[in-house]
Amino acid sequence: MTHPQNPFPCQLTRREFVWEMGGGFAGLALAGLMHENRVFGNGAVFPAPSANPLSPRPQQLPAKAKSVIFLMMNGGPSQVDTFDYKPVLQKYAGQPLPEGKTFINSGGRKVGFLTPSFRPFRPGGESGLLISDFFPKVREHADKLAVIRSCHTDSHAHGSALVAMNTGKTFIGRPSLGSWAVYGLGSENQNMPGYVVILDKRGGPIGGQPNWSSGFIPSSYAGTLFRSVGDPMFDLRGPGYMDLAAQREQLDLLAKINQEHMDARPGGQDLAARINSFELAYRMQAEAPAAVDLSEETPQTLAMYGVGQHPTDEYGRNCLVARRLVERGVRFVQLYSGGGHLEETWDAHKSIETNHGQHAAEVDQPIAALLTDLEQRGLLESTLVVWGGEFGRMPFSEGPGEPGRNHNPYGFSMWMAGGGVKGGTAYGETDDFGFEAVVNKAHLHDIHATILHLIGLDHELLTYFHQGRDESLTDVDGHVIRAILA
Known part of the structure; x- marks a missing residue:
């Protein structure tokens, strides 16, 4: 019998309640088994937390590209001064933007008058793609480029727009594009990170680490920061008094203790990811320094990238290291141009000519060399190269006599080249x-x-179950731009 003040839960007897609760647990287990065997659909099956998270996995779709090099122009390059020629700006120079064009003007800055491109556009290659004199070397590769001139995004502020371009959302805490790529495909080289990020020596992007974070998926898929000079990572080498054999014994003991801990507490991912990071760091000691050792390159290759020359030395090194990384099976490499804030990035509020003149001169030759080098080595078909920033810039100046442009999320340009691109x-x-x-x-x-x-992943099937729903990079939105596919 039940106490009158303690009625049956949910109008059930205790035995009925326990029986139905147990049936629910059995249903969860059955659902998990059915999901692993793809009874519910074609979703991909990824490794358990205890397995090697970087183990290579088959593509979900047939694709040529195996790796991605994302050339991130931090700060927002101007589309009307680089890859989107607008002769009408010359005709209406000095006039205001026509009525009916509603927009949010970032930072409350002054709104000036329509301003023509600061440098001429010229046709490149057989295709005749119009590309600005800010990028004369890249223009020589016009027939490799698919320029997307109709990009738009969700924020006019650098921090949130950068996070959005990297993770798909304007707020932090979500996995980045590179993390999704490595989560879906693993890596072909188990002695290197699957996802490498090389920052500008002037500093990192606004927002910092969330731009290459793995968010809520295991941290094994997060971006690893590399340097292109010296050891690629701080403290990569072990202490001088300990050789690799002693390190191996130490790691084996640590792995045994950690495994005992995980066996008693199954399902945890953070500790498994930490164990995998220890193992990867151990394996990297031999291979990672060689990846950034440019002494193996010929003088002709170094000169082509502009290594040792001003102002191309830094970005030339970074692009050359990127080629060496994809050559070694690294899945995703992201190179930042511009670091810190304002004029140290592509954020040309004061002067397009001065700002873009500086930054384009730093990257034009190295990017062109990267495209040439990848093609000569037979790597361009298997490497997707992406160029772009977090947004573009306005077609008008910031005020009378002001030669800079403000942020523009409403329309800007990006381009892709390489694996599978027309x-x-x-x-x-x-x-x-x-x-x-x-x-x-x-x-x-x-x-x-x-x-x-283009790297063989279906954005609708590439999901991760988090807080009660299947999360994805594009969040049940997004369409493949098939017009640029070869």
Whole structure:
């Protein structure tokens, strides 16, 4: 019998309640087994926390590209001064933006007058793609490029826009594009990280580590910061008094103790990821320093990248290291141009000519060399190269006599080249002034979906169960831009 003040829970007897609760647990176990065997669909099956998280996995889709090199122009390059020619700006120079163009002007800065491109555009290659004189070397590779001129994003502020371009959302805590790529495909080289990030020596992007974080998926898939000079990581080498054999014994003992801890507390991921990071660091001691050792390169190759020359030395080294990394099976490499804030990045508020003149001169020759080098080595077909920033810039100045431009999330340009991309093409359009995307608009989720597709991942099937739902990079949004596929 039950006490009158303690009725049956949910109008059930105790035995009924316990029986139904037990049936629910059995159902959860059955659902898990059915999911692993893909009874519910075609979702990918990824390794358990205790398995090697970087073990290579098959592509979900047939694709040529195996690796990605993302050339991130931190600060927001101007589309109307680089890859989106707008002759109408010359015709209406000095006039205000037409009425009806509503927008949020980032930072409350002054709104000036329509301003033409600061440098001429010229056709490149057989395709005749119009590319600015800010990028004369890249223009020589016009027939390799698929320029997307209708990109748009969700924020006009650097911090949130950078996080969005890297993770798909404007708030921190989500896995980055590189993390999703390595989570989906693993890595072909078990002695190197699957995802490497090389920052500008002037500093990292606003927002910092969340831009290459693994978010809520295991930390084994987070980006690893590399340096292109000296040891790629601090404290990579062990202490001088301990050789590799002694380190191996130490790691084996630590792994045994940690495994006993995990066996008593199954399901944990953080400790498993830490164990894997120890093992990876041990294996990296031999291979990682060689990856950044440019003494193995010929003088001709170093000169092609601009290594040892001003102002191309740093980004030339970074691009050359990126080639050496994908050559060694690293899945995703991201190179930042511009560090810190304002004029140290592509954030050209004061002067497009001065700012873009400096930063484009630093990267134009190295990027062109990277495309040449990848092609000569037979790596371009298996490497997707992506260029872009977190947003673009306005077609008008910041005030009378002010030669800078403010942030523009409404319409900007990016390009892709290499594995699976149709070169010599332009996709989408902004309006006559280069202000907003109007034809074949490409949201950042479309960009992400296309990148994943080109490396053999379906953005709708690449999911991770988190807090009660299957999370994805594009969050049930995004479309593959098939017009740029070869």
